[in-house]
Amino acid sequence: MKPTANQIDIIEGAWFSCTFFIRKRQDYFRYSHPIPFLLSEGKIIVITAPSGSGKTTLVKRLLNACPKLGFSVSACTRQPRPGEADGKDYYFYSEDRFKTLVDENAFVEWEMVYTGKYYGTLKSELQRIWKAGRVPLVDIDVKGALAIQDAYPDASLTIFIQAPSLEVLRQRLEQRGTETVHSLEERISKAGFELSFATQFDRILINDNLETAATELLDTVQSFIEVDHMA
Numbered sequence: 001m002k003p004t005a006n007q008i009d010i011i012e013g014a015w016f017s018c019t020f021f022i023r024k025r026q027d028y029f030r031y032s033h034p035i036p037f038l039l040s041e042g043k044i045i046v047i048t049a050p051s052g053s054g055k056t057t058l059v060k061r062l063l064n065a066c067p068k069l070g071f072s073v074s075a076c077t078r079q080p081r082p083g084e085a086d087g088k089d090y091y092f093y094s095e096d097r098f099k100t101l102v103d104e105n106a107f108v109e110w111e112m113v114y115t116g117k118y119y120g121t122l123k124s125e126l127q128r129i130w131k132a133g134r135v136p137l138v139d140i141d142v143k144g145a146l147a148i149q150d151a152y153p154d155a156s157l158t159i160f161i162q163a164p165s166l167e168v169l170r171q172r173l174e175q176r177g178t179e180t181v182h183s184l185e186e187r188i189s190k191a192g193f194e195l196s197f198a199t200q201f202d203r204i205l206i207n208d209n210l211e212t213a214a215t216e217l218l219d220t221v222q223s224f225i226e227v228d229h230m231a
Protein backbone atom coordinates (compact mmCIF):
# COMPACT_ATOMS: atom_id res chain seq x y z
CA MET A 1 0.00 0.00 0.00
CA LYS A 2 1.48 3.38 -1.02
CA PRO A 3 1.72 6.00 1.78
CA THR A 4 -0.39 9.12 1.31
CA ALA A 5 1.22 12.55 0.84
CA ASN A 6 0.20 13.34 4.39
CA GLN A 7 1.93 10.23 5.73
CA ILE A 8 5.07 11.08 3.74
CA ASP A 9 5.06 14.56 5.31
CA ILE A 10 4.82 13.03 8.77
CA ILE A 11 7.66 10.55 8.09
CA GLU A 12 9.86 13.28 6.60
CA GLY A 13 9.11 15.55 9.57
CA ALA A 14 10.02 12.80 12.02
CA TRP A 15 13.21 11.99 10.09
CA PHE A 16 14.19 15.67 10.03
CA SER A 17 13.62 16.02 13.79
CA CYS A 18 15.60 12.89 14.40
CA THR A 19 18.62 13.96 12.32
CA PHE A 20 18.37 17.49 13.80
CA PHE A 21 18.50 15.99 17.28
CA ILE A 22 21.48 13.80 16.32
CA ARG A 23 23.28 16.80 14.78
CA LYS A 24 22.67 18.85 17.92
CA ARG A 25 24.01 15.99 20.08
CA GLN A 26 27.10 15.79 17.87
CA ASP A 27 27.60 19.54 18.20
CA TYR A 28 27.21 19.20 21.94
CA PHE A 29 29.83 16.47 22.12
CA ARG A 30 32.14 18.25 19.72
CA TYR A 31 31.81 21.76 21.09
CA SER A 32 30.57 21.79 24.65
CA HIS A 33 33.23 22.49 27.16
CA PRO A 34 34.52 20.89 29.24
CA ILE A 35 33.70 17.28 28.23
CA PRO A 36 35.53 15.25 30.85
CA PHE A 37 34.65 11.83 29.44
CA LEU A 38 35.83 12.64 25.91
CA LEU A 39 38.88 14.75 26.66
CA SER A 40 41.32 13.36 29.13
CA GLU A 41 41.55 16.67 30.97
CA GLY A 42 44.12 17.35 33.62
CA LYS A 43 45.72 20.35 35.23
CA ILE A 44 46.75 23.54 33.45
CA ILE A 45 49.34 26.14 34.35
CA VAL A 46 48.53 29.59 33.02
CA ILE A 47 51.19 32.27 33.06
CA THR A 48 50.48 35.84 32.16
CA ALA A 49 52.35 39.11 32.29
CA PRO A 50 52.43 42.46 30.57
CA SER A 51 54.96 42.20 27.74
CA GLY A 52 58.47 43.10 28.91
CA SER A 53 58.01 41.56 32.37
CA GLY A 54 60.58 38.89 31.62
CA LYS A 55 57.88 36.26 31.20
CA THR A 56 59.40 34.56 28.16
CA THR A 57 62.74 33.99 29.92
CA LEU A 58 61.00 32.68 33.03
CA VAL A 59 58.77 30.39 30.98
CA LYS A 60 61.78 28.95 29.11
CA ARG A 61 63.60 28.25 32.37
CA LEU A 62 60.51 26.67 33.88
CA LEU A 63 60.04 24.36 30.87
CA ASN A 64 63.68 23.23 31.08
CA ALA A 65 63.46 22.60 34.80
CA CYS A 66 60.13 20.78 34.78
CA PRO A 67 59.82 18.05 32.12
CA LYS A 68 56.26 17.26 33.21
CA LEU A 69 55.15 20.50 31.52
CA GLY A 70 54.29 20.82 27.82
CA PHE A 71 54.25 24.24 26.18
CA SER A 72 50.86 25.04 24.66
CA VAL A 73 51.58 26.61 21.28
CA SER A 74 49.03 29.34 20.60
CA ALA A 75 47.67 30.34 17.23
CA CYS A 76 48.20 33.96 16.16
CA THR A 77 47.87 36.20 13.13
CA ARG A 78 50.92 38.41 13.62
CA GLN A 79 54.04 37.93 11.51
CA PRO A 80 56.82 35.70 12.89
CA ARG A 81 59.73 37.61 14.43
CA PRO A 82 63.28 36.69 13.42
CA GLY A 83 64.14 33.30 14.94
CA GLU A 84 60.52 32.28 15.56
CA ALA A 85 59.31 29.02 14.04
CA ASP A 86 55.81 28.02 12.97
CA GLY A 87 54.44 25.26 15.23
CA LYS A 88 57.06 25.92 17.88
CA ASP A 89 56.58 29.53 19.02
CA TYR A 90 53.12 29.96 17.49
CA TYR A 91 50.97 28.54 14.77
CA PHE A 92 51.18 31.53 12.44
CA TYR A 93 47.81 31.67 10.68
CA SER A 94 46.21 34.05 8.22
CA GLU A 95 43.27 36.01 9.55
CA ASP A 96 40.91 33.93 7.36
CA ARG A 97 42.22 30.65 8.73
CA PHE A 98 42.00 31.99 12.29
CA LYS A 99 38.39 33.10 11.80
CA THR A 100 37.44 29.72 10.33
CA LEU A 101 38.83 28.06 13.45
CA VAL A 102 36.82 30.48 15.60
CA ASP A 103 33.67 29.43 13.68
CA GLU A 104 34.58 25.79 14.24
CA ASN A 105 34.83 26.44 17.98
CA ALA A 106 38.42 25.22 17.97
CA PHE A 107 39.61 27.62 20.70
CA VAL A 108 39.33 27.46 24.47
CA GLU A 109 39.77 31.24 24.35
CA TRP A 110 40.81 33.73 21.71
CA GLU A 111 40.93 37.47 21.31
CA MET A 112 42.35 40.42 19.45
CA VAL A 113 45.29 41.12 21.74
CA TYR A 114 46.68 44.03 19.69
CA THR A 115 44.99 46.02 16.92
CA GLY A 116 44.16 43.56 14.14
CA LYS A 117 46.23 40.77 15.72
CA TYR A 118 44.40 37.69 16.96
CA TYR A 119 45.73 35.12 19.41
CA GLY A 120 44.07 31.98 20.75
CA THR A 121 44.55 28.77 22.71
CA LEU A 122 43.59 25.73 20.65
CA LYS A 123 41.60 22.94 22.34
CA SER A 124 43.57 20.46 20.23
CA GLU A 125 46.79 21.77 21.75
CA LEU A 126 45.66 21.15 25.33
CA GLN A 127 44.45 17.66 24.38
CA ARG A 128 47.75 16.86 22.67
CA ILE A 129 49.64 17.69 25.88
CA TRP A 130 47.22 15.91 28.22
CA LYS A 131 47.33 12.83 26.00
CA ALA A 132 51.12 12.81 26.34
CA GLY A 133 50.63 12.65 30.12
CA ARG A 134 51.89 16.20 30.66
CA VAL A 135 50.54 19.45 32.04
CA PRO A 136 49.96 22.26 29.52
CA LEU A 137 51.80 25.49 30.23
CA VAL A 138 49.76 28.27 28.67
CA ASP A 139 51.52 31.60 28.20
CA ILE A 140 48.86 34.16 27.31
CA ASP A 141 47.56 37.64 28.03
CA VAL A 142 45.48 38.62 31.06
CA LYS A 143 42.01 38.32 29.53
CA GLY A 144 42.82 34.94 28.01
CA ALA A 145 44.25 33.74 31.31
CA LEU A 146 41.11 34.75 33.19
CA ALA A 147 38.98 32.99 30.55
CA ILE A 148 40.91 29.76 31.15
CA GLN A 149 40.58 30.24 34.90
CA ASP A 150 36.80 30.47 34.37
CA ALA A 151 36.72 27.37 32.18
CA TYR A 152 38.90 25.27 34.53
CA PRO A 153 38.47 26.78 38.00
CA ASP A 154 39.73 23.72 39.91
CA ALA A 155 42.26 22.40 37.44
CA SER A 156 44.14 25.63 36.70
CA LEU A 157 46.89 27.51 38.46
CA THR A 158 47.09 31.09 37.22
CA ILE A 159 50.25 33.10 37.77
CA PHE A 160 50.74 36.81 37.10
CA ILE A 161 54.33 37.91 36.54
CA GLN A 162 54.88 41.55 37.29
CA ALA A 163 57.80 43.77 36.36
CA PRO A 164 58.94 46.00 39.23
CA SER A 165 57.47 49.10 37.54
CA LEU A 166 56.12 50.43 34.24
CA GLU A 167 59.38 52.38 33.82
CA VAL A 168 61.43 49.15 34.05
CA LEU A 169 58.98 47.60 31.62
CA ARG A 170 59.55 50.42 29.13
CA GLN A 171 63.34 50.07 29.42
CA ARG A 172 63.13 46.30 28.83
CA LEU A 173 60.95 46.72 25.77
CA GLU A 174 63.27 49.41 24.37
CA GLN A 175 66.29 47.15 24.93
CA ARG A 176 64.53 44.25 23.20
CA GLY A 177 64.25 46.47 20.15
CA THR A 178 61.39 44.56 18.51
CA GLU A 179 58.78 47.32 18.69
CA THR A 180 57.95 50.40 16.66
CA VAL A 181 57.19 53.62 18.57
CA HIS A 182 53.48 52.94 18.16
CA SER A 183 53.55 49.26 19.17
CA LEU A 184 55.79 50.08 22.16
CA GLU A 185 53.29 52.67 23.42
CA GLU A 186 50.42 50.23 22.83
CA ARG A 187 52.22 47.55 24.86
CA ILE A 188 52.98 49.98 27.72
CA SER A 189 49.40 51.17 27.87
CA LYS A 190 48.09 47.58 27.78
CA ALA A 191 50.55 46.68 30.56
CA GLY A 192 49.15 49.44 32.78
CA PHE A 193 45.65 48.15 32.18
CA GLU A 194 46.66 44.52 32.80
CA LEU A 195 48.29 45.41 36.13
CA SER A 196 44.85 46.22 37.50
CA PHE A 197 43.85 42.54 37.12
CA ALA A 198 46.82 41.11 39.02
CA THR A 199 44.88 40.39 42.21
CA GLN A 200 42.49 38.05 40.36
CA PHE A 201 45.29 35.52 39.86
CA ASP A 202 46.20 32.61 42.14
CA ARG A 203 49.77 33.93 42.48
CA ILE A 204 51.55 37.22 41.78
CA LEU A 205 55.28 36.94 41.15
CA ILE A 206 57.41 40.10 41.06
CA ASN A 207 60.29 39.70 38.66
CA ASP A 208 62.89 42.09 40.09
CA ASN A 209 65.52 39.39 40.34
CA LEU A 210 65.52 36.69 37.67
CA GLU A 211 67.10 33.94 39.81
CA THR A 212 64.72 34.44 42.74
CA ALA A 213 61.69 34.70 40.47
CA ALA A 214 62.68 31.54 38.53
CA THR A 215 63.09 29.52 41.74
CA GLU A 216 59.84 30.79 43.18
CA LEU A 217 58.01 30.00 39.95
CA LEU A 218 59.38 26.45 39.80
CA ASP A 219 58.45 25.77 43.46
CA THR A 220 54.92 27.11 42.95
CA VAL A 221 54.33 25.05 39.81
CA GLN A 222 55.83 21.85 41.20
CA SER A 223 53.74 21.99 44.37
CA PHE A 224 50.59 22.49 42.28
CA ILE A 225 51.42 19.60 39.97
CA GLU A 226 52.22 17.24 42.84
CA VAL A 227 49.07 17.91 44.85
CA ASP A 228 46.03 15.85 43.91
CA HIS A 229 43.57 18.70 43.35
CA MET A 230 40.62 16.31 43.08
CA ALA A 231 41.29 14.89 46.57
Ligand code: 5GP
Pocket residue numbers: 048049050051074075078109110111113119120121122139140141142143144145
Ligand atom coordinates in the same frame (compact mmCIF):
# COMPACT_ATOMS: atom_id res chain seq x y z
P1 5GP B 1 53.72 38.48 21.38
O1 5GP B 1 53.17 39.09 20.14
O2 5GP B 1 54.66 39.40 22.10
O3 5GP B 1 54.30 37.10 21.17
O4 5GP B 1 52.49 38.24 22.36
C1 5GP B 1 51.63 39.27 22.63
C2 5GP B 1 50.71 38.90 23.76
O5 5GP B 1 49.79 37.89 23.32
C3 5GP B 1 51.41 38.34 24.98
O6 5GP B 1 50.86 38.97 26.13
C4 5GP B 1 51.05 36.90 24.96
O7 5GP B 1 51.03 36.33 26.24
C5 5GP B 1 49.65 36.96 24.36
N1 5GP B 1 49.24 35.67 23.84
C6 5GP B 1 50.00 34.71 23.27
N2 5GP B 1 49.25 33.65 22.95
C7 5GP B 1 47.98 33.94 23.34
C8 5GP B 1 46.75 33.21 23.31
O8 5GP B 1 46.65 32.08 22.86
N3 5GP B 1 45.65 33.83 23.81
C9 5GP B 1 45.70 35.08 24.34
N4 5GP B 1 44.59 35.58 24.83
N5 5GP B 1 46.84 35.78 24.40
C10 5GP B 1 47.96 35.21 23.90
